[in-house]
Structures are given as C-alpha cells and as structure tokens.
Amino acid sequence: MRTIFEKPDALTDKITHYCPGCTHGVIHRLVAESLDELGLRERTVGIAPVGCAVLAYHYFNTDFQEAAHGRAAALATGAKRVRPDLILFTYQGDGDLASIGMAETIHACNRGEKITTIFVNNAVYGMTGGQMAPTTMPGQVTTTSPAGRDVAECGQPIRMAEVLSQIKTPGYIARVAVHTPAHIVKAKRCIKQAFKYQAEGRCYSLVECLSTCPTNWGMTPIESIKWVEETMMPYYPLGVKRTPDEGEGG
Amino acid sequence: MRHEVMFAGFGGQGIMLIGQMLAYAGMNEGKQAVWLPSYGPEMRGGTAYCIVQVSDDPIGSPVVANPMNAAVMNRPSLDKFGPEVKPGGLLLINSSLIPDTSKRTDISILNVGCNQIANEEGTGKAANMVILGALIGATKMVKPKSIEDMIEYQFGKKGKRKLVDINIRIFNRGLDIGKTSVKDRK
Amino acid sequence: MKGNEAIGEAAVCAGCLNYFAYPITPQSEVAEYLSRRLPEVGGTFLQGESEVAVSYMLFGASAAGERVFTTSSSPGISLMAEGMSYLSGAQLPVVIVNIVRGGPGLGGILPAQSDYMQAVKGAGHGDYHVLVLAPAGVQEAVDLTIDAFTLAERYSNPVLILGDGMIGQMMEPVEFPDPETIPPPQPRPWATTGMKDRRQNLIRSLFLSPDSLEYNNMHLRAKYDAMERDEVRYxxxxxxxxxxxxxxxxxxxxxxxxxxxxxxxxxxxxxxxxxxxxxxxxxxxxxxxxxxxxxxxxxxxxxxxxxxxxxxxxxxxxxxxxxxxxxxxxxxxxxxxxxxxxxxxxxxxxxxxxxxxxx
Structure with missing residues (x-):
C-alpha cells in the first residue's frame, strides 16, 4: 500500500479539543510540518500559552513547557539563553500575547531572541468565553463589549505585526491567514521560514495567523471564513512585514 | 580588642573609600572587619557616612549608634554625628571646612586641617587620607603599613605610581598629627 | 567583599552560571557584578524587562535543565510572586534572593524585615511554600546561597534567600569554599531538552481534573513535610x-x-x-x-x-x-x-x- 497522506511526526494521535470550524488545528499542522521538514522536532521545545491552545502540549510531539498568562516569550528567552542548541517556539493567542504579554513580547522581539512565536489572532478571548481582546474589531460584539467594541473608549484593535515591525533589531515578522487552501500554502511558507531563521541562529521570528472562532463569534464555520475575509483582512493586511535582511524596520 | 569608627562627609570626599581601605587593612592583618555604608539617594551629593569595625573577635552588631571614634569631614556631619560619639571617645574634625569645633568636654577632640595639608602636598583631593592618618595615629586601629599597602593596592593598580607616593606622604602627615595628639594628651 | 557581590560570587562558586534580573536598590550591585563576572566564565547574564519577565526566564531556564538564579528587592519580589507560584506548582529548582527594603509600596530603600510574611506564608496564589533561609552576615549569605542550589534541586522547589539591605551593602571578609566540596548539579531527567529517543517531557502547573490537581498538591505537601522534618536550621x-x-x-x-x-x-x-x-x-x-x-x-x-x-x-x-x-x-x-x-x-x-x- 502506498502512503499518500499522513500526519506529521511532530503531531500526536490525540484528538484535539478545538471547536468545529476553528483554525487552530490547521496552524498546529503547519507548525508540525515545518518542524518535520526542517528536521528540528527532536530538539524543539514548545511553550504553551494560556488560552484555547493551553493544551497544545497534548497535540505536539515535542517537549513542552506551559507558561502563565502572557509570559511565554519570557520562558522561551530563559530556555533559549541557557540552551541555544534547542529550538524554542511559543504558541499564543491575542489576549495572551497582545494584552497581558505585551511587554514580554515586545522585549523578546527587541532583544532579538532567537525564538519563534506563532501568534493566533482570532479577535477574541476564546477559552475564557468570548471576551473583548486587544485585537477585537471595531463594533464587534463580545461578552464584555455587548454593544460592540467602542473605539472611542477602548481604542482601535492592535496590529501586532505592524507594531513589531517597527523594531530595529533584525527580525522576521509576517501576517498570514489560514481560511483557504491558497492562504494555507502561503502561511506554511512563512511559518517554515520563521523556523528556518531560528535554526540558522539568525533572528527573532513571529508569524501572526488570522484565525476563526465560530463559537465566540456566534457564526457558522462558513460565515466565519467570510468574516475573516471581509472584516479582518482589510484591517489586518497580510504579508511579510519585515525580514532580517532589511537594514531597519519600516 | 574591638575598634569602631564612623566616617562622615560630603559625597565625593572619599568617605566610603577610606572606610573600605581601613576594613581591608584590618582584614589583611587577620582581623575581623565590617564596613557598613549609608546608601541610596542620600549618597548623591548629600551626607555620606560609613561605619567600620575592626576586631580580634567576631563582630556582633554591624550597627553602632554611638561610636568610640568619629571622623567628620564637613559641617553637616559634625552637627549630625558630633553629639553621637561615646563619652570618652575621639572626634576628628576637618577644620579646613569646619570653622567651628565641638563644644563637648567629655570626649577628645582633634581638629585637623585636612584640605590645607593635602593642598600643601599638591592634591586637595586627598584630604580624606589626612583624616585617616590622624585616626590611625591616634588610635592604632591598624598598622600604618597596612594602610600604605592598601594605598599601593588602590592607586597602584591603575598604574599611578605618582598618586601612590603622594597619598602615602599625605597619609603620613595625618599619622604624625594623630600620634602627636596622643602624646599631648598624656 | 560587599554582601551583594559576595552573593553573586557564591552562585558562580556553586556552579550556577545563569542569572536573569531587573535592577532595583539596594541590590543592583549583584547584577553589576555578574554582568562582568558571568561572561568570564561562559555564563548567561540577561537584564530582563521586568521582574515579572525575569521570574519566567528562570522558569524557562530551569525547565531547560540548567541552574539559574535571580536577585531582587521587595517591590520586585512582589512582581515575582506570580512566578513563584508557577515555579512551585511546576516544581522547578531556582534560587531567588530578596534583599529586603522597607515597604509597603515604594517604602524606602533602607534595611527592613517587612517581607517575612510574603516570604514564609506564600507571596503568590495556591497551596505552596518556598524554602526560606535568612543569613545574618556576609559569610553566611555566601554559605546559604551555595546551599540553596543543592536544596532547590533536592526538593525540586524554589529556595528564597531573605536578606536585608544591610547584608547587601555591608562589607565583611568572606571565604569561598573549594568548588570541589560543593555537590554537583543533580541530573534533571525531566527537563525539556528535546525529545529524542524518549517520551515527551512536560513542565506545567495546570491540572484540570480534580484528582490530578489534588495528586500534585499532595505531592507538594509531602515535600513540605520532608522539609519541615529535615531542613530546620537555627x-x-x-x-x-x-x-x-x-x-x-x-x-x-x-x-x-x-x-x-x-x-x-x-x-x-x-x-x-x-x-x-x-x-x-x-x-x-x-x-x-x-x-x-x-x-x-x-x-x-x-x-x-x-x-x-x-x-x-x-x-x-x-x-x-x-x-x-x-x-x-x-x-x-x-x-x-x-x-x-x-x-x-x-x-x-x-x-x-x-x-x-x-x-
């Protein structure tokens, strides 16, 4: 029998707890494929966040540490500094990375820590039940913005990829989407590139993935995909924001 | 035998340095030594002080409220610490910067023109060495040679031979004043 | 040697070459000393962006299998309180030094002993203890710091050295033990070092099922009982x-x-x-x-x-x-x-x- 398709070595057999229509699973797979293809799995340590991906350590076939809210980049920094031979990646959501973990995120990027961050932006706090995130869209209804996000009161959503691409320290910053096969192919390219830069000891890397949350958005999976396309993508433009080859940030 | 001294003056007068040199000198003689500084914002230009104890036996409290000896290099230090010297103790006053002296009669008072003497030898910066010398001369807290070794160590490591010689000379002028004062008292 | 510098050198002497910290009076001399000293011995020195981040850098480094420590003073320790809870829950050996200054709030920078409760009764959330040792002089600060690394590994638990501003600023003669006499770091088979030829190593404090969390807490309790039996010093x-x-x-x-x-x-x-x-x-x-x-x-x-x-x-x-x-x-x-x-x-x-x- 000929194998046509199989699960990456870097994923376990465990069935994920993610909701139907959620794209966490896709992003997990892209990370796992990248680790396999680059031959990094056996020396990789993942850092799990607090959020929907808190149990990511059950799904990845790598060593894992579980962080407190927002502190993943600090754990990765500590581990990478004392064991530079390891490959460190953090897997974080928007509340974790862009709210409570903003300081850790920006400073890890600014120090040029040789770590990779997979940043899943679904414009909402998922696990805690759909509260407003720093990335929640203007007017978006959440459990803590029942009348929709009021930008006069809460400010505009934070564009993390753009914020981090302002930093002068060489880094690789990209934003991708994973709601269509074409986007998934492009996203894979960016995620793999991010790990490649780390494996070469070159720079900090972060890939922001626009993701869906049908459960908390109150939509069907199909509607969610449309919402990413029509509401999120115009505000969160995709693309490689910065590469380590550029002299200075935009 | 346990000796204690409080050095006090402006930040920048080398108060901490002479305290450390004395503690190291004691240590190099195989004695117990503690150097406890004041620290923080008060060090930025304000009154800096440190307490040094040199002892043959283990030292208990690093804090001494009423020291047996005090050396004050400026007016605020005299006002603050002059009254604190233990009865029967010794108060050294830098008379170059402090025109007044202490009115206490229950302690020995030694007025030393530290800046003037240091200037005569060519560097006003080393006024702290005069007071250190006077203290050692009056109390024999450590051997003068141990302080000279510390001067050698402190300035010699920067390759400043000239500075070593000047400081030793200035220290010895202070030392003579200290020794003479003891004779006078007897 | 000044107490702060002596503590830094004690860690180096104990074979701990990894230090993460954030400056705060009256203990910044430790960081200043180690920023020069650690590169000489091939160690890791990093000034973190906050004490919060530092406590998790310790987490990451300890979980990756290495001896690691930090020093701070009272307000900084408050920020590390969260991290101490996680470090304890995840059973990671680290050494934390608190050169206590006066509080509450910014308080002052002079010596104080007002962090006793915070240190001994638990600064962070949850059922946990850190082992707390209080030196009375510079030599003892050195000796206890060296012991702290061994104790942290023996119990897989954070150890806190509770000094005060006087210990940090005071200068006294100190003797460092012959490094040969210091127990070498214990192997950490549980560390996250890449899962080649073995099953996954996972460092966590999350136990969602009641029984697994209770199991972890009872295990911690058993460790504390052992400490109470074997580690009393006076x-x-x-x-x-x-x-x-x-x-x-x-x-x-x-x-x-x-x-x-x-x-x-x-x-x-x-x-x-x-x-x-x-x-x-x-x-x-x-x-x-x-x-x-x-x-x-x-x-x-x-x-x-x-x-x-x-x-x-x-x-x-x-x-x-x-x-x-x-x-x-x-x-x-x-x-x-x-x-x-x-x-x-x-x-x-x-x-x-x-x-x-x-x-």
Missing amino acids: ESYHAERKMDVLIVAYGTMARICKTAVDVLREQGLKVGLVRPISLYPYPMQVVHEAAQKAKDVLVVELSTGQMVEDVHHAVAGSRPVHFFGKTGGNIPPPDRIADEVRKLLVKKPGKSRKTGRKS
Whole structure:
C-alpha cells in the first residue's frame, strides 16, 4: 500500500479539543510540518500559552513547557539563553500575547531572541468565553463589549505585526491567514521560514495567523471564513512585514 | 580588642573609600572587619557616612549608634554625628571646612586641617587620607603599613605610581598629627 | 567583599552560571557584578524587562535543565510572586534572593524585615511554600546561597534567600569554599531538552481534573513535610539554660541582638537568643523548648510584627510573648534592645508589659 497522506511526526494521535470550524488545528499542522521538514522536532521545545491552545502540549510531539498568562516569550528567552542548541517556539493567542504579554513580547522581539512565536489572532478571548481582546474589531460584539467594541473608549484593535515591525533589531515578522487552501500554502511558507531563521541562529521570528472562532463569534464555520475575509483582512493586511535582511524596520 | 569608627562627609570626599581601605587593612592583618555604608539617594551629593569595625573577635552588631571614634569631614556631619560619639571617645574634625569645633568636654577632640595639608602636598583631593592618618595615629586601629599597602593596592593598580607616593606622604602627615595628639594628651 | 557581590560570587562558586534580573536598590550591585563576572566564565547574564519577565526566564531556564538564579528587592519580589507560584506548582529548582527594603509600596530603600510574611506564608496564589533561609552576615549569605542550589534541586522547589539591605551593602571578609566540596548539579531527567529517543517531557502547573490537581498538591505537601522534618536550621546562643528573657530574632537583627545579649550577660542578667536561620520551615520546636526555659520571650524585628506570629504559634500561650520592632530603616542598636529586655525584667509579677504593637 502506498502512503499518500499522513500526519506529521511532530503531531500526536490525540484528538484535539478545538471547536468545529476553528483554525487552530490547521496552524498546529503547519507548525508540525515545518518542524518535520526542517528536521528540528527532536530538539524543539514548545511553550504553551494560556488560552484555547493551553493544551497544545497534548497535540505536539515535542517537549513542552506551559507558561502563565502572557509570559511565554519570557520562558522561551530563559530556555533559549541557557540552551541555544534547542529550538524554542511559543504558541499564543491575542489576549495572551497582545494584552497581558505585551511587554514580554515586545522585549523578546527587541532583544532579538532567537525564538519563534506563532501568534493566533482570532479577535477574541476564546477559552475564557468570548471576551473583548486587544485585537477585537471595531463594533464587534463580545461578552464584555455587548454593544460592540467602542473605539472611542477602548481604542482601535492592535496590529501586532505592524507594531513589531517597527523594531530595529533584525527580525522576521509576517501576517498570514489560514481560511483557504491558497492562504494555507502561503502561511506554511512563512511559518517554515520563521523556523528556518531560528535554526540558522539568525533572528527573532513571529508569524501572526488570522484565525476563526465560530463559537465566540456566534457564526457558522462558513460565515466565519467570510468574516475573516471581509472584516479582518482589510484591517489586518497580510504579508511579510519585515525580514532580517532589511537594514531597519519600516 | 574591638575598634569602631564612623566616617562622615560630603559625597565625593572619599568617605566610603577610606572606610573600605581601613576594613581591608584590618582584614589583611587577620582581623575581623565590617564596613557598613549609608546608601541610596542620600549618597548623591548629600551626607555620606560609613561605619567600620575592626576586631580580634567576631563582630556582633554591624550597627553602632554611638561610636568610640568619629571622623567628620564637613559641617553637616559634625552637627549630625558630633553629639553621637561615646563619652570618652575621639572626634576628628576637618577644620579646613569646619570653622567651628565641638563644644563637648567629655570626649577628645582633634581638629585637623585636612584640605590645607593635602593642598600643601599638591592634591586637595586627598584630604580624606589626612583624616585617616590622624585616626590611625591616634588610635592604632591598624598598622600604618597596612594602610600604605592598601594605598599601593588602590592607586597602584591603575598604574599611578605618582598618586601612590603622594597619598602615602599625605597619609603620613595625618599619622604624625594623630600620634602627636596622643602624646599631648598624656 | 560587599554582601551583594559576595552573593553573586557564591552562585558562580556553586556552579550556577545563569542569572536573569531587573535592577532595583539596594541590590543592583549583584547584577553589576555578574554582568562582568558571568561572561568570564561562559555564563548567561540577561537584564530582563521586568521582574515579572525575569521570574519566567528562570522558569524557562530551569525547565531547560540548567541552574539559574535571580536577585531582587521587595517591590520586585512582589512582581515575582506570580512566578513563584508557577515555579512551585511546576516544581522547578531556582534560587531567588530578596534583599529586603522597607515597604509597603515604594517604602524606602533602607534595611527592613517587612517581607517575612510574603516570604514564609506564600507571596503568590495556591497551596505552596518556598524554602526560606535568612543569613545574618556576609559569610553566611555566601554559605546559604551555595546551599540553596543543592536544596532547590533536592526538593525540586524554589529556595528564597531573605536578606536585608544591610547584608547587601555591608562589607565583611568572606571565604569561598573549594568548588570541589560543593555537590554537583543533580541530573534533571525531566527537563525539556528535546525529545529524542524518549517520551515527551512536560513542565506545567495546570491540572484540570480534580484528582490530578489534588495528586500534585499532595505531592507538594509531602515535600513540605520532608522539609519541615529535615531542613530546620537555627542558631542558639546562651538559650540552653534557664533564662529570664529569651530573645527571638533573625537575620542582621539577630546579630544586633546577640551583642545585646553579651552586654546584658556581662551585667549578670540571664538572657539568651534563638535565631531561626530557616524561616520556612520554621524552628517551631526549638523556639517552644527554649521558651520553656525562660520567663518571658521578646521578639525583635525590623517590622511592626510579622515573625512574632510564628513565635506565638510556637510558644502556644505557655509564656508571655513581647514584641519590639523598628521600621523605616531605623535600626535599633544593641543598647536599645538591652533597654527593652531590662523593661521586662523590672515588670511587676503577673503583669505583662506591652512593647510595640503586639504582646
């Protein structure tokens, strides 16, 4: 029998707890494929966040540490500094990375820590039940913005990829989407590139993935995909924001 | 035998340095030594002080409220610490910067023109060495040679031979004043 | 050597070459010293963006299998409180040094002992303890720092050194032990070092099912029981015979009290001292037994009364417990302590005299 398709070595057999229509699973797979293809799995340590991906350590076939809210980049920094031979990646959501973990995120990027961050932006706090995130869209209804996000009161959503691409320290910053096969192919390219830069000891890397949350958005999976396309993508433009080859940030 | 001294003056007068040199000198003689500084914002230009104890036996409290000896290099230090010297103790006053002296009669008072003497030898910066010398001369807290070794160590490591010689000379002028004062008292 | 620098060198001596920290008075000299020293020995020095981040850098480094430590002072330790809870839950060996300054809030930068509760009763959330050791001088700060690494690994638990501004700033002669005599780091088969040829290693404090969390908490409890059995440390000074007054004090305050004991004994007064060295586990039994030999117990602290609660607990009402405390960076000299003891000696029978807030 000929194998046509199989699960990456870097994923376990465990069935994920993610909701139907959620794209966490896709992003997990892209990370796992990248680790396999680059031959990094056996020396990789993942850092799990607090959020929907808190149990990511059950799904990845790598060593894992579980962080407190927002502190993943600090754990990765500590581990990478004392064991530079390891490959460190953090897997974080928007509340974790862009709210409570903003300081850790920006400073890890600014120090040029040789770590990779997979940043899943679904414009909402998922696990805690759909509260407003720093990335929640203007007017978006959440459990803590029942009348929709009021930008006069809460400010505009934070564009993390753009914020981090302002930093002068060489880094690789990209934003991708994973709601269509074409986007998934492009996203894979960016995620793999991010790990490649780390494996070469070159720079900090972060890939922001626009993701869906049908459960908390109150939509069907199909509607969610449309919402990413029509509401999120115009505000969160995709693309490689910065590469380590550029002299200075935009 | 346990000796204690409080050095006090402006930040920048080398108060901490002479305290450390004395503690190291004691240590190099195989004695117990503690150097406890004041620290923080008060060090930025304000009154800096440190307490040094040199002892043959283990030292208990690093804090001494009423020291047996005090050396004050400026007016605020005299006002603050002059009254604190233990009865029967010794108060050294830098008379170059402090025109007044202490009115206490229950302690020995030694007025030393530290800046003037240091200037005569060519560097006003080393006024702290005069007071250190006077203290050692009056109390024999450590051997003068141990302080000279510390001067050698402190300035010699920067390759400043000239500075070593000047400081030793200035220290010895202070030392003579200290020794003479003891004779006078007897 | 200055206490702060000596603590830094002690860690290097103990084979801990990884240090993460954030500057704060009165202990920034440790970071300054190690920023020069660690590169010489091929170690890792990193100034983090906050104490919060630093506590998690310790987490990451310890979980990756390496000895690691940090130093800070009171407000910084408050920020590390969260991390201490996670480090304890995940059972990671790290060493944290608190050179205590006065609080609450920004307080002051002078010596204080007002973080006793925070250190001993748990700064962060959850059912946990860190092992707390309190040195009374620079040499002991060196010795305890070196021991702390071994203890942290023995119990897979954070160890906190509770000093005060005086320990950090004071200069005293110190001797460093021959590195050959220091136990080498224990292997950490559980560390996250890449899962080649073995099953996944996972470092976490999350246990969502009631039974698994209870299992973890019971395991932690068993460790604390072992610490309480095996790691109690104290110094007893003239507290073996009958006394009029037993003084209980720790850290540099105990050292000042020791001089007061000498002064009082020279005057023929029967006074002794028990100095807890391990604050958690607390020498409950020792304090209790010493108190039985005394008429009165006097607790002296640079706080408004923190350790005194544990002394009450230890003495359990069998003797009057008095308290004398100074704060703000005011350090009572030996004579002041002696005065407090004399007050107890002249008191009328049957009446307990109050000194300070608690009695």
